[in-house]
Amino acid sequence: MIQFIFKSIGQRIVLLFFISIISHAIVHIAPGEPSLVDPSNPRMKAEDIQRIRTAFHLDEPLYAQYVYWMKDLFTGELKSFKDNQPVLKKIWDRFLNSLPLFIVGTLITWFLAFPVGIQAALRRGSAFDKVGTFLSYALISIPGFFLSYICIIFMVKTFNVPVIGMRTFGLENAGLMLRSMDRVWHWTLPAFMSAVAGVAILSRYVRSQMLEVINQDYIRTARAKGLSEDTVIYRHGLRNALLPFITMFGLTIPSLIGGSVIFETIFAWPGMGRLGFEAILARDFPVILTLNFISAVLVLIGTFVSDILYAVVDPRIKF
Amino acid sequence: MNEIKDTQSIEGLKPAVSLFEERWNIFKLNRLAYFSFIFLIFLFALALIGKVLTRWIVVFDPQLVRLPEKFLPPLTPFTSEIVSAEYAPKFNIYLLGTDELGRDIFARMLEGTSISLTVGFVAVSISIFLGIFFGGIAGFYGRLKFGFITIDTMIMRFVDIMLCFPTFFLILTVVALLPPSIYNIMIVIGLTSWMGTARFVRAEFLALRELDYVAAARSQAIPEWRIIFIHMVPNAIAPVLVSATIGVATAILTESSLSFLGFGVQPPDATWGNILADGKQFIFDAPWITFIPGFSILVVVLAFNLCGEGLREAFNPRLKEGI
Numbered sequence: 001m002i003q004f005i006f007k008s009i010g011q012r013i014v015l016l017f018f019i020s021i022i023s024h025a026i027v028h029i030a031p032g033e034p035s036l037v038d039p040s041n042p043r044m045k046a047e048d049i050q051r052i053r054t055a056f057h058l059d060e061p062l063y064a065q066y067v068y069w070m071k072d073l074f075t076g077e078l079k080s081f082k083d084n085q086p087v088l089k090k091i092w093d094r095f096l097n098s099l100p101l102f103i104v105g106t107l108i109t110w111f112l113a114f115p116v117g118i119q120a121a122l123r124r125g126s127a128f129d130k131v132g133t134f135l136s137y138a139l140i141s142i143p144g145f146f147l148s149y150i151c152i153i154f155m156v157k158t159f160n161v162p163v164i165g166m167r168t169f170g171l172e173n174a175g176l177m178l179r180s181m182d183r184v185w186h187w188t189l190p191a192f193m194s195a196v197a198g199v200a201i202l203s204r205y206v207r208s209q210m211l212e213v214i215n216q217d218y219i220r221t222a223r224a225k226g227l228s229e230d231t232v233i234y235r236h237g238l239r240n241a242l243l244p245f246i247t248m249f250g251l252t253i254p255s256l257i258g259g260s261v262i263f264e265t266i267f268a269w270p271g272m273g274r275l276g277f278e279a280i281l282a283r284d285f286p287v288i289l290t291l292n293f294i295s296a297v298l299v300l301i302g303t304f305v306s307d308i309l310y311a312v313v314d315p316r317i318k319f
Numbered sequence: 320m321n322e323i324k325d326t327q328s329i330e331g332l333k334p335a336v337s338l339f340e341e342r343w344n345i346f347k348l349n350r351l352a353y354f355s356f357i358f359l360i361f362l363f364a365l366a367l368i369g370k371v372l373t374r375w376i377v378v379f380d381p382q383l384v385r386l387p388e389k390f391l392p393p394l395t396p397f398t399s400e401i402v403s404a405e406y407a408p409k410f411n412i413y414l415l416g417t418d419e420l421g422r423d424i425f426a427r428m429l430e431g432t433s434i435s436l437t438v439g440f441v442a443v444s445i446s447i448f449l450g451i452f453f454g455g456i457a458g459f460y461g462r463l464k465f466g467f468i469t470i471d472t473m474i475m476r477f478v479d480i481m482l483c484f485p486t487f488f489l490i491l492t493v494v495a496l497l498p499p500s501i502y503n504i505m506i507v508i509g510l511t512s513w514m515g516t517a518r519f520v521r522a523e524f525l526a527l528r529e530l531d532y533v534a535a536a537r538s539q540a541i542p543e544w545r546i547i548f549i550h551m552v553p554n555a556i557a558p559v560l561v562s563a564t565i566g567v568a569t570a571i572l573t574e575s576s577l578s579f580l581g582f583g584v585q586p587p588d589a590t591w592g593n594i595l596a597d598g599k600q601f602i603f604d605a606p607w608i609t610f611i612p613g614f615s616i617l618v619v620v621l622a623f624n625l626c627g628e629g630l631r632e633a634f635n636p637r638l639k640e641g642i
Contacts, residue, residue, distance in 0.1 A: 019480050026489075030496035134351070137628070141568065141620035143575045146595060146613040149602060261487060262576055276488055277580065280495045288492055296483040 001311070008307060012300045016293075023292040024066050027285055056081060056285075069289060082284045091275065091290060097166065098260060098271035104191040106252065109198035116199070117206025118238065121214065129207075136200035148193045148266045155189055163189045165268045190267040194260060198252070205248070209241040216240075243314055246306045253295075253302040345633040352629020355622040362619060366436050369429035378409055379426035382587050388413075388421040390605045416607045418598065424611060427589040431612070435590045435619075438505050438574045439567040445509025447563055450516025453478070455547050455555075457517070458524020475521070478514045486511050490573065494582045501584045504577065508570050516559055523555035557634040564627030568620040575616055591616050 053059050057068050072078035078087040120129045139147075155163050162168050168182050213219065214237055222236045223229075260273035272291065279287035336344070347353050372378040387401040393416040397407045408414075414425040453474050461471035490507050497503045527533065528551070536546045575592030577583040579599075584590045586597075591612040598608030 015476065015480055015483070018476075019483055022480060023484070026493065027496070030493060137621055137624050138617065141572075141624055142617045143572055143579075143592075143595065143613065145576065145579045145599075146609070146616070149599060149609065153602065261491060262579065265580065273488075277491070280492055283496070292484065292488070292492075295485045295488070299483045 004311075005308070008304060012304060016296060016300060019296045020070070020289075020293055021066065023289060023296075024069065025062065027288055027292075028062055028065065069286065072286075073290060073293070078286050078290065080279075080284055080287050082279075082282045082287075087286050087290050090287065091272065091294065094270060094272045094275040097269065098264070098273070100187065101191055101194065101260070101269065101271060104187055105194040105198070108191060108195040109202060112195070112199045113202035114206055117203040118210055118233070120203065120207045121210030122233065124211065132203065132207075136204055139196050139200040144193065144197065144262055145266055147196065148189070148263065151189055151193065152266075161185045163267065166270065186267075190263050190269055193266075194263050202245075202248070205245070206241070209244060210237065213237050213241040243310070246309050246313065247303075249302065249306055253298045342633045346629050349629040349632060352625050352632075355625040355629070358622050359619075359626060362432070362622070363436070365429075366433040370433040373426055373430040379423060379429055381422060381426040381430040381589055383422060383426075385417070385421035388417050389419055390601070391417045391421075392605075393424075393607055393611075415611050416605070418594075418605070418608050419601060424594070424608065427594055428591070428611065428615065431589040431591045431594055434501070434584065434588055435571055435574065435592065435616075436567075438501065438508075438584070438590065439570040441505040442508035442512070442570040443563050443566040445506060446513040446566060447516055447559060449509070449513035451520050451548075451552055451559065453513070454517035454520025455524055455552065458521040459528055459543070459547050459551070461521075461525065471521075474517070478517055481511070481514050484511075487573070487576070491577070491580065491582065494577060499582065499585045501588060504574060504582075504584060508573055512566060512569070515562055519558040519562065520552075520555050523558070524551060527551050527554055558631075561627050561631045561634065564623055564630060568623035568627070571616065571620055571623075 057065050060068075069078070073087075076086065076088055079085065080087050080090060116132060120132045123129055152163055155161065163186060166183075166186055167179070168186075174182075214233075219232060219237055222232045227236075260269075260271055261277050262273075263269070264271045264274040265277060276288065276291045278284075279291070346356075373381050385399075385402045388397075388399055391413050393414065395413045395416065397411040397413065408423050408426075413423055415428060416424050418424055418427070457471045457474040461469060463470050465473060490511055493507045494504055497507075533546060533551065536550050541550075571592075574583055574590060575595060578590065578592035578596040581596075583592050583596065586593065595609060595612040595616065598605070598612065602609050
């Protein structure tokens with residue numbers, strides 16, 4: 001077990017190294033430079049551009065730039081091209097904004113997807129199953145931002161509450177109660193929207209897993225022993241059906257950055273996805289690269305944790 | 320070949336239905352998937368007609384700007400006295416209304432049909448080609464050593480690396496850095512979505528390469544690329560087709576998301592994604608500009624997804640029967 005842990009950590013570090021090289025290469029080889037963002041600005045003279053290029057090490061060979069990036073990243077010295085703020089602090093601030101949205105979204109996803117999926121599997125072929133299947137396909141198929149706009153219009157028109165941004169402007173001095181209610185209103189829609197696709201996909205997986213498990217011999221044995229139906233389904237069935245979802249947990253993490261770009265843009269939510277989007281617009285290479293790097297680290301940690309958990313939960317797996 | 324068929328029929332060994340027919344019959348049982356399939360064929364025809372009528376024989380002109388006629392709701396008859404009659408829409412009616420520049424949305428949707436589908440199909444073709452290529456090589460030459468690691472390990476680790484990137488963020492980065500062009504979008508979507516296909520193909524190839532017909536082909540000194548691409552790929556194609564069908568749906572959605580952020584297919588070319596993205600600013604005044612492309616995307620992507628799911632069940636009947 002210890003050996004397995006060390007080996008997989010080692011493998012992941014090697015992977016991470018290659019990921020950082022590839023993402024660095026993609027961003028730097030693609031045309032477009034920070035100094036070219038504002039070419040029509042008359043105050044940008046040739047020597048200014050040259051000064052910027054020297055300051056950002058843009059004239060040095062790629063591998064030297066890579067070394068600079070890595071060195072600065074690990075000493076915490078890495079500065080954004082755009083406003084010269086430390087990158088890690090910038091990302092951390094935005095991460096704290098994204099986190100509640102991610103947690104609420106994930107909770108909604110898992111708490112909705114499991115009951116729906118299990119019921120659909122137990123009542124296979126019923127109207128509930130068919131409607132659920134069709135609805136989940138429809139939810140995957142609708143462009144996320146289109147659905148969000150429909151929901152924003154609906155929310156604003158029926159409940160007359162503002163839903164854009166993190167808080168309502170001008171409520172800074174209001175009472176605690178009012179402020180927290182305001183916060184919850186602002187969370188609801190973005191969290192639901194980012195959960196929608198997850199619910200649709202996950203409930204399908206849960207359904208097919210449950211179907212697979214329900215037809216196993218040990219379920220028949222459990223029924224034959226005269227156990228109540230709930231015990232059979234939830235103790236004997238669900239526990240075994242849950243195993244593959246440990247793996248899925250690790251794979252949901254990239255959506256913390258990638259999937260949230262759209263929703264954070266729609267809801268003007270100052271999170272990580274939006275930071276990435278702004279960085280792309282400004283050709284802010286350190287921020288883009290570091291975001292990519294961090295999300296790769298998160299994925300690798302996620303898959304590592306799910307590998308370990310898998311071994312802990314399923315006694316059949318040996319190393 | 321005929322000889323074999325004759326002996327088979329004499330000895331009563333000829334299968335009653337061919338493999339393809341059998342799958343097709345299973346597919347037809349899933350009514351939703353079957354309707355989606357027919358709908359998609361209809362859509363291809365529409366895309367082709369749309370391409371012809373908006374580009375080559377201009378019956379519906381998607382780029383004609385009529386500023387006095389902007390924001391007309393669907394089914395408004397053409398009664399303007401400012402715009403001269405030669406610029407009137409076909410049949411003197413705006414079937415789906417006009418947008419903020421007075422362009423006919425029906426014409427733009429027609430033009431967008433073919434472009435949206437092209438984006439989806441080209442992107443998926445690239446990803447399938449790469450997936451089959453890498454998956455095939457990893458599966459077939461898996462055991463060959465290349466230095467100190469096997470080719471299989473090398474390719475599959477590369478797949479792992481690609482899977483670690485947040486895909487949409489990566490697409491966005493590259494598309495935003497490259498000059499805006501419809502080809503870049505197709506290529507980038509294709510280059511970032513081949514990993515699933517590579518995994519399927521590799522898994523199939525690991526099983527296929529041990530089969531007798533591969534050994535037979537080798538014994539006849541057929542070159543290896545022929546064995547891989549002519550003999551083995553057709554046997555591993557079923558899961559690839561399924562994921563391709565769903566991939567087209569995903570690519571259309573990705574294009575619309577990119578359009579929403581302003582990095583999609585650039586005007587004057589119309590796709591459903593950028594009509595939708597342009598319409599969002601006028602959602603209160605002219606909701607039809609948003610809702611028409613929005614629901615069109617929903618319906619088409621849904622059809623692709625349902626069709627893909629039907630194919631998956633047909634090629635893997637175990638799923639359907641629930642064992």
